[in-house]
Amino acid sequence: MSPTLQAVLAFVQTWWVELVSGVVIVAVVPLVAGYIVLMERKLMADMQARLGPMRVGPHGLLQPIADAVKLLIKEDIIPDNADKVVFWIAPVVSMTAALTSMGAIAFGPAFQVARDINVGLLFVIGVSSLGIFGIVLGGWASNSHYSIMGALRSTAQLVSYETAAGLALVSGLLLAGTLKIRAIVDAQQHFGVWFVFLAPVAFFIYVVASIAETNRAPFDLPEAESELVAGYMTEYSGFRWALYFLGEYANMIVVGAVATTLFLGGWLRPFPNVRWMNWLDALPALFTAAVGAYCVYRAGKQPVRVQTWFMWGVALACFVVALILAVPLLVAPLKFLVPGLHGAFWFLLKISAYIYLFMWLRFTLPRYRFDQLMHLGWYILIPLAIVNVLAVGVAMILEMEYGWNRWLAMLLTTVITLATALFLLRLNDKRAAAASSAAPPPEEPSTEDSYAG
């Protein structure tokens, strides 16, 4: 055996868990993203008095696969004057950044690729922020005005809102006192409460900023359909476009995971330390079983034989999952599996709730204008986040040095921050009123540069 081969073998032997986990992420995330798209379309249809995709598979369950096939075999168009290499590489960057950042996320206590990275949460944020290069370079390489304007907008937007999001995360990190993902969740278990209740303002800021960061409505200006056609994606088609799309949805998962980890208690079930609430442990299994039962109920109503079979299949899968979730609870020797399995369940459930919130907002709200977006970011969110960091810091000092009650201290800081928020909003309204009373003079060049923010 040659030494190289030996080294490779040794490498694989040491790192096989991580390798397998990485492969799982790369393989599963696109599929999951596809199904998030389907869920989004279904939810949107439901809220808009429509049915949504119904043709491919029962209730359109196979639609993502059909879409993927369509996108794969679609003609791949590269504009004539595009910068071919950059055009080619940009979507890949976008996707890679999103997938890489998932490496440090812990989907439950058992599943994490980069286990003991010292800067866990920072890694997630930092690497996922590299996705911006995909957007910028793609917009630039397309050599189209719409694309470049979309790219410029998204750069300005991402940079602005990343600041706010980062500051919001700092509040949470102050409470946790560590950057390691597992330690953050452990801290919440130790506190006995999710950080969202201790720092609600920070959570709110993070929600808003993360919507903006993932370019979702009402902050979807870079791809604002009605203004910039499709923003930086205007010239993309086929699989490259799909990569952008996947990157965007993967990013949604990432921000959802970050919010869940830091604010929503990670993989902890509700009331993790309360004994008599232990019956909640049965919830995952019951929930999945209920979904399965509903599928069985629907199976009889399918119009086509194939769809009935398919529905049965889905139901069966649900039952199997329910069984997997239930068995370790009941069988004593398998008890050690409980945290891993149930943790993953709760974690994914929380991410789903977070993404659901995104979708709900998207279907409800109109879109901000670019200058309004920038004002919201720079005049309200960032000052508010700074004040919030200060306030949380003060509260922690009060608690640790002067022995205040934790809840009292946190309540105080929240009140202070909210008062600041009100003040900022008032200020903003005044400014807007002043700006509108002096309506934009048609001929004079405005002093305000939209990008100056």
Added chain:
Amino acid sequence: MLDKVIFFFFAGVAILSAGLMVTRRNAIHSAVFLITTLLATAGIFLQLRAEFIFIAQIILYVGGIMVLFVFVIMLVRLDVALHQIQFSRQKWVALLVTLALALEVGVMLWSSRKVPGQGFLLPNAVPAGKLPPNTEALAGRLFDAYLLPFEIASVLLLVAMVGAVVMAKKRT
């Protein structure tokens, strides 16, 4: 072995793309190659177990400064500049000077190999496993011994920010 592979991979990528960065005609391409270099350097930092510097490099350098660069390059669309001469007249002199410098440093490094006891080319470090947790150690040092420089750096950043805003603002 693994260390070696990682180092040579990242070092190779860094040097190659640095060279490309200096020679590309298109500023955007230069920026892309600089990003690659910086990421490769970040990899080197990780290999040196400097995790915080690694992530700071990615967030600040790549995610912050380079975004700014790309942004500015896009704002000043350099279509015209593409067709102009890329290098200034003194390029041969410059190359000569840098070559001389390279020679000098190279000889210095090579000769230091033989300095007894120091062993510049030999590993003489704490094993990776015994290092203190990087972020904590760094934070401790930063906010203890280097608190004043830290504050000064923040003031510097503030000044730079104000200056940039003032300069880039449109005059009316």
Added chain:
Amino acid sequence: MMPIGYYLFLSMALFLIGAIGVITRRNVIVVLMSIELILNAVNINLVAFSRIFGDVAGQVFALFIIADAAAEAVVGLGIIIAFFRNRETVLEDEMDLLKW
């Protein structure tokens, strides 16, 4: 941990490439980027020595250098934008006026 000399050679190579860029390129943006490269080369040195001596002070200085690089880039790009607005060029040998 590799022998420190490798890091020094890498650092030197990047430094020299950066220096070539600074001296020879006409495009000011590329010149600025080359300066970033030089600063980065210095960082490699600092972090490598910090590792070999087991002292994080080197990394602290690397952090300061990153902050400094950010400040320098921001100011430099601000100047470039202001200049471009007036002269429509980013070539350094055309920046030959003391006043505009």
Added chain:
Amino acid sequence: MADEPKAPQSPESPKPDSAGAKSAPPTAPASAEAAPFPAAKPAAPARPAPPPPKPPVVMQIPLDNDLTKRYREQFGAAILDAIEDRKQPYLVIAATQLAEIARYSRDVEKFDLLEDYTAVDWPRREKRFDLIAILYSFPHNMRLRLKIPLAADETAASLVEIWPTANWLEREIFDMFGISFNGHPDMKRILLPEEWQGHPLRKDYDILQQDTAWVRENLGIASGQ
């Protein structure tokens, strides 16, 4: 082809009507249908002159109310005629005085809205085109039409200064009839492509005709005709 409503009062209608292919005899229209005059519609503005009871065929009657008097006073010979057709008044005015009359209409008579501005082609007449300006007065809730006869080679003064809305309307007239306007800020085609040959709403432009060369060149298809 009849060139003009058979109104003997109309000075611009040439007396010996050249009989076109579709020329209708002056008394031809279906009098049976039009004979009973239904109650006046409320929409009809300004009816100072009582409608003539008898001849249903000739619906144009001379108009001589206060409004026209004022116009005549002001502009004298430039008001060539004042007629009421189906209870809708119109003034026939000389093209030379168009701008002045328009300004007077807007400022003094308060016809503040130029509701429409168009043209009609009468190829066999001496003055080939009629420009039709339909004015509306918000204070008086009343409409007035100005008719400006114009020869083929004549140009008219642009009304853009007076009513900005005339901008596109004049461009459309130019596009469709080839009448150009003096002082228009941007006299070019609006609906048809700029290189198009011919002016479609002229009577000598057959409906089957089109600029086949343009179609072939720009759309890459053989003409549909």
Added chain:
Amino acid sequence: MQDDAAQNQTLLGADELVLNMGPQHPSTHGVLRVKLKLDGERVRGTECVIGYLHRGVEKIAENRSYQQFAPYVDRMDYVAAVSNGLGYCEAVEKLLNVEAPPRAKVIRTIMTELQRIASHLIWLGTHALDIGALTPLFYCLREREEILKIFEKYCGARLTTHAFRIGGLQYEAYDSFEKDVERFCKDFERRIQEYVDLLTGNSIWIGRTRNVGVLSAEECIALGASGPVLRASGVKWDLRKAQPYAAYDQYKFEIPVGTNGDTYDRYMVRMEEMRQSRLICLQAIENIPAGPIMGKVGKVLKPPAGEIYHSIEAPKGILGYYIVSDGTTQPYRVRIRPPSFINLQALDKMARGHLVADVVAIIGTLDIVLGEVDR
């Protein structure tokens, strides 16, 4: 996508950037092409390039008989075909000096008001979609569907209905016509509240529409802008009241007006117009007079020589028909005053000084239909 003139221009700097919006752009409502002169993202001027949908309707009219031309007018403002038909039929009736019987007039009024609601619904849906609200569009289409079903039951067509004939109506109202209209109107009250909930008080919506595209009353009149655009600027003027046609003089309704003449006011005016149209419909179905539905019009129409101008308050503004007859069966000249065409002229005035995103909102608020602009 780029205009030729835009080459070598930069996003930064004193030079104006020319951005070409359309003709294939999602929010130009068809094939409108707008050249935007931009400074950064601020609009320094616009130029509309229209005519992509030009079909020469006026030329066609000169080569068809009066009845034959009637279906063509449906193709102009194709989201308000019934209103177009009403204007044309009434104009020719005036030219012929006949009048439609009272029953026909009332049914015409009901249909036209339903069409007004349908047209405003389309406007609301697309306008909201332009500003980024996805959901109102589908709610609007849901209600419009009800109206189109009524049209379909009445005359067999949904979009280009050709519902009226010169002299009256061809079709008698179907059996449950009143009931259908009433049910729709009763329902619509609740439905309109849904749009209000989604949009009216929404701070993003207000931020996007208030003080955007302001037109003063004087500017409106000077530019010839009519319909809701004029009313939103504070001019309480509606042809249905000023010079009533069809059966509008029999019904009570309000003319909603705005104060600022901005996009938000136009939104509010149109919302209120939908409510008023609903009230008109409810009043009209109370009492549809019995009697014939066709006036005394011969099979061959030969209007006496002469000319007529007749205009109605279409959903988008003043829709006028200027028809010249030479006494033959074919009109000598038909001129159509298209409200969209003339309202679109105001775009430049409204868009100057705003951002690109506002241009989209302004195009939406003008409620143009390119079929009518280009004819």
